[in-house]
Amino acid sequence: MSTKIKLGLFGFGCVGQGLYNVLNQTEGIKAEIVKICIKNPNKKRSLSADYFTLEKDEILFNEDINVVVEMIDDAEAAFQIVKTALQNGKAVVSANKKMIADHFDELYQLQKQYNAPLLYEASACASIPIIRNLEEYYDNDLLGAVEGIFNGSTNYILTKIFKDNIDFDTALKQAQEIGFAETDPTLDVEAYDPKYKLCIILAHTFGLFVKPEEVFNYGIQNLSTFDIQYANEKGYKIKLIAFCRKVDNKIVAGVLPRFIKPDNKLYNIENEYNGILVESAFTESQFFAGKGAGSNPTGSAVLSDISALTYSYKYEYKKHNRGAKVELTDDFSIDLYVRYSTANPIDTKLFTNIKESYANHESAYIVGSINFAALRQSDLIKRKDINLIVAADTKFEKLQNSIQSLEEETVAL
């Protein structure tokens, strides 16, 4: 690749305009926007009309353009664009976590086949340089776990709940009003967005390519004032935590809300910030935090990828290429707070070890150990009157055989 970067942009929303602004304000990178493909020709634009086209081929088959930056919402349309660009030998930069997670293996193959790089630092936790750090810095390390707050919208909502002492619905509405949550907040609130990011992180942490469907996600949609009160009484906050961790040479992974104690570095990660804990054998515990959303942090990460292309940087996928035979497992034990309506009891046999139980005339909860595979097959994850929150001190251990349940009468009123 020549060091002179000639860009073709798909999409010119917040991130695209942020990118344009950054390019104009920094001297450090010699890159020029050649063409911008947009969908809506009637929107008022801040740039000369010459920049814009409605025809994607004007970028994809433009020999003057060597880097395609894909910034559109539609994951399938984005994939077609990225695929064609790579097939034409163009380098690609994308922030589209769903597209990348859905097509990880194909995108890996396309990069190899056409010897064209695809960079996507902005796809996971925006401004935090986690992918390149995992890829580069931890390559020779024995990584044990990566976990953290991967979603800015839900973290904003949870921050509001605990700071302003308001309920979930009010906090969600406030987040929507200032643009930190979508009109349809399902992807964020039900933890799909952090799951896509986790899939990307899994590939760069353990060399593991998994489909998003394989990874369990449980969001904050069932969070009740009872749950919030429980957390407040214990001095906890609740954060939506994506995790992946090596246990007995297999990988456990998922996204669930978790109680967080004040001494956890994630406790103070508030509003739209993301935070990531990395555990490895030699560096031990590392922590990264930064804005996980917003046009400038995202634009900056996109620009950083563009900059890396000037010196022919590409992901090596070393952990994957080394052919390490790791796989996902659900055969582990997790400590869970399960809150339900007293009128509608849950099957306590699901727990291998009940540590606490409580009930009043409306709500009840059990805190206990549960097999992750059993959890995924149970109705606990479907019932709207139930909420699940991972215990603050949970370990992710291979399941033990001993079953120590409290007597059932202690959980009934």
Place this chain on the structure above:
Amino acid sequence: MSTKIKLGLFGFGCVGQGLYNVLNQTEGIKAEIVKICIKNPNKKRSLSADYFTLEKDEILFNEDINVVVEMIDDAEAAFQIVKTALQNGKAVVSANKKMIADHFDELYQLQKQYNAPLLYEASACASIPIIRNLEEYYDNDLLGAVEGIFNGSTNYILTKIFKDNIDFDTALKQAQEIGFAETDPTLDVEAYDPKYKLCIILAHTFGLFVKPEEVFNYGIQNLSTFDIQYANEKGYKIKLIAFCRKVDNKIVAGVLPRFIKPDNKLYNIENEYNGILVESAFTESQFFAGKGAGSNPTGSAVLSDISALTYSYKYEYKKHNRGAKVELTDDFSIDLYVRYSTANPIDTKLFTNIKESYANHESAYIVGSINFAALRQSDLIKRKDINLIVAADTKFEKLQNSIQSLEEETVAL
């Protein structure tokens, strides 16, 4: 450089042995130790005697060796080794912050002249990948500030003081007993060690090469129980903070203790951990934390540099090479808590703005704004009965002309 790394080591202490262990346990990197130069032939070693030599030339002029890893204490001897290695076209990895800070410009020139890379990720905050991140990821960003806890020993001491409610001398003794502070703790306690790291960070943040003598350092050696009580009453901790920041297109930099509030991400960075805040125009606030000392975290950072050499990584010094004309300035205002003995008053005219003053029959303090240049010339920094701590909310502003002092009688008893 061939991808096969053949290593010559200088020194085989904790870090060297850690490196040997890591190399043995990880499959990710193909590197082989050819020779180890040691000073003391009588020490019992865990490796075969064939590895060891007392002659540095057996490494420096050994054509089988392409990477020299320098891990000795003596900064001047280390510089001679690194210089000769670079002159012989060998890549060099070092963790020696004093050597690198003292000879930064020469080392930069040597790398250019002999086209041989010198990497030193382990020299600043051990396991935190800050240098490569500043060098690579923030290159195209408009960096505003880098500040944080750069010294593990003093952070361990300060943690003990605030957690166990003990005084400075007791905490220092405990740190020495478990090996977190040297028998002569001056370099750490008087903030020379974090200053060396700050000099390295300055080069990769702002492209500024400065000599350590130019940068002000003030440690925690005068910390009294009165100061600790003041912090406790306000709900603050005290941390030793290295900082560099762009103010009006000049750079302010230094190392001083600072009051830290609970909402600051550095508040929870305890024991031997380091933490670094990075501010930039587009990513906004970023945070990194990890172990700042110890043989494994340091060995891991050294190994990461060795790994980077397999794909010919070198620091580009882009910010410096761009020829940006930035320079250090002391012409800024800093808010400072100055504690002194009531019997021996200080010159209140040093303050451009006094915000608080207090005195009892033994101790007194003033919190106020002071010109940094005036501070450096004053006797405040020399008197043993005085302690200086930067205010929690200090700004680093270009000095204003207005002088608003409280009447002198309010500070006298």
